[in-house]
Amino acid sequence: MRIRTAIFGVYVIASAIGLAALMALVLRDVRLRYVESMRRTLGDTAAYMAAFAAPESKGEDWTKKFTVLPKRAEMLRVFACDQFGRVTYDSAGHDEGKIYEWSLRGGGRAASEDYQVSNVAIVDGELRVASRVMFSGEHLGWVGVGRPLAAVEDGVKRARWRLVFMGGVIAGFMVVAGWWIAAQLTRSLERLTVYARTVRDGRAAAPIQSRAKEIAELSQAFEEMRDALEGRQHVERYTQVLAHEVKAPLAAIRGAAELLDESMPEAQRKKFMANIRNESARIQQIVERLLELSSLEARKALRQTEAIEPGALVREVADTMRPAYEASRVTLTAEDRADRALVRGERVLLREALVNLLQNALDFSPQNGVVTLRSALVNGHVSFVVEDHGPGVPDYAQARVFERFYSLPRPASGKKSTGLGLALVREIAHLHGGEVKLENRAEGGARATLTLPV
Known part of the structure; x- marks a missing residue:
């Protein structure tokens, strides 16, 4: 498993558990908040109704004042009880004569934040709130209002769906943010991996720069280890x-x-x-x-770089090598197909690399042979191609032609070179961020290709 996937998976699982727990608490609390809001409203209404019903003189029948109220039991039910809890008035007309238990309790947390309040209860799906009717300090009875809890269910349902939608949006944002965070955490490690492989392949590479202190220190440790190993191996090898x-x-x-x-x-x-x-x-x-x-x-980087036109470089190298080709009776042709693209590098080094490739082609070309040097623009890279009509590269030598001191005997003299020319070309290519390869042509001869980024 990739570390990015592991970090992302742990983040998503932890976030999902936390978000699910939070959403469960919030969704459960939605109904409580709606009911509590309704309880407060009903409490204010009951207090007002109790004040409205309070008699102006002793012995007055205070329940008669409710007869002027409209009977809209489906919205709000008004009831009155004497001091013993017997219902003397019911706007819905179905509980008159019944005795309500006092104090009203049993609603629990669904009925009120303070469930110890004695005048609040949920009975048969109805929220009831009552208030005392007083006259000169004497308790005459109760006035209460009730409303079916079904009246708030639609609002509760809509609120819950809104919360679920917003939770989904937040979850989606958290997933995207989690992937971005995981990618940022692992990108430096991936860059370090690329750097290590570049060093393994013998190519020039700059140490990784990072604002993360641990990554920067690890990169510096890699660079120091590379210098130490290369120093020992360099002396021993040479x-x-x-x-x-x-x-x-x-x-x-x-x-x-x-x-x-x-x-x-x-x-x-x-x-x-x-x-x-x-x-x-x-x-x-x-x-x-x-x-x-x-x-x-x-060297770990180029020094004096400039923008180089491939066509001009090809013509310059061809003019330099043409006398040696004429002396060996080999024809050298130069072509430019790079469409005026530019490469950045050190002209002296690139010129030396092409000279080495042309010298190698000349050594293996027969008299009256033809060697072609051309530049071309391929897939965003400039390629310098040298083709000859010599014997090509034997199969056993394909993997070793760029090794130091490995050389094949020249067809004309049977002598070998120093075996360092192609090794120099490879180092120059890597220093410019490019590649070089040597392969056989299907029609005979060899083809050397030096590829550089535009």
């Missing part, structure tokens, strides 16, 4: 390869020098002297290429 590559030329030079101590014909002496010069030049070339490659690998 020491080994340098010793291996220089061993053969040094042996040849030593052998030639020992033979020169003996008397030999002048022609043979010149041959050994030439051998010493060639092997010395080979050692010098290996050292220079190693220093150049080491410098590139130590």
Whole structure:
């Protein structure tokens, strides 16, 4: 399971439980609030009716005042009781003569916030509230009003549906916000993963910057570990390869020098002297290429960059290599299909990369062969393509052509190069955020492609 999914799942489950509990309490409380509102209204009405019914003189029948009231029992029922609870007036006309139990209780929390109030009760689905009728401090009876609770059910139902709708909207917003939060928390980890894989592949990569202190420290630790490992491996690797590559030329030079101590014909002496010069030049070339490659690998970013037009770079490199091609009787053609796109980079490095690819193609091209250098715009990237008509790359060498010091014998001479040219090209490509690959063409020969972002 992805950590983003786990964080999102935990967030949604916790939020759902909390929201469900809150909604249950609120929905349950809706009816209480409606009933309490009705109780307060009925309480005010009962108090007013008690004041209205209070007699003006002793012995007056105060219940007669209710006869002027309209009989709208479906909306509000008015009743009067004597001091013993016997109903003496009922606007609905069905409870007269009955005795109500006093004090009115039993409504519970559905009837009132203060369920200890003795003049409030729910009886047979009706909310009743009563108020004392007094005269000169004497309790004469009760005046009460009642209203069916069904009258508030529609309002309760509508309020609950509104709450459910708003709860759904809030839940939807929380889900979206939860996914965004989970994505933000894991994005830095995903960037660190990409960074680690980039380092693994030997490509240039800048450490991850983050406002989260823990992520920034982890990124810095990765960078420090990378520098430490690369430093040790760098020294070890280059020491080994340098010793291996220089061993053969040094042996040849030593052998030639020992033979020169003996008397030999002048022609043979010149041959050994030439051998010493060639092997010395080979050692010098290996050292220079190693220093150049080491410098590139130590760099983590480009230095002096500029916007480069691929067509102009292709023509410049072709003009540089054309004399060597003419001397080897190989035709070099240059084409620009990049539609005036621009790439940003160091012109000197990109020029060196293309020169290496063209030199490699020249070494494997037969006389009267043709090598093509072209630039093209493909899927938002600029590709520099070098195609030749040589023997191509053997299957066993496909996976190793970009390794340091790995070289194939040239068809014309059977000699090998330093094996650092394509390694340099790969480092230059990675430094520019691009890629390079070498593959065989279906019609024969090889195709090298250097791809850079526009």
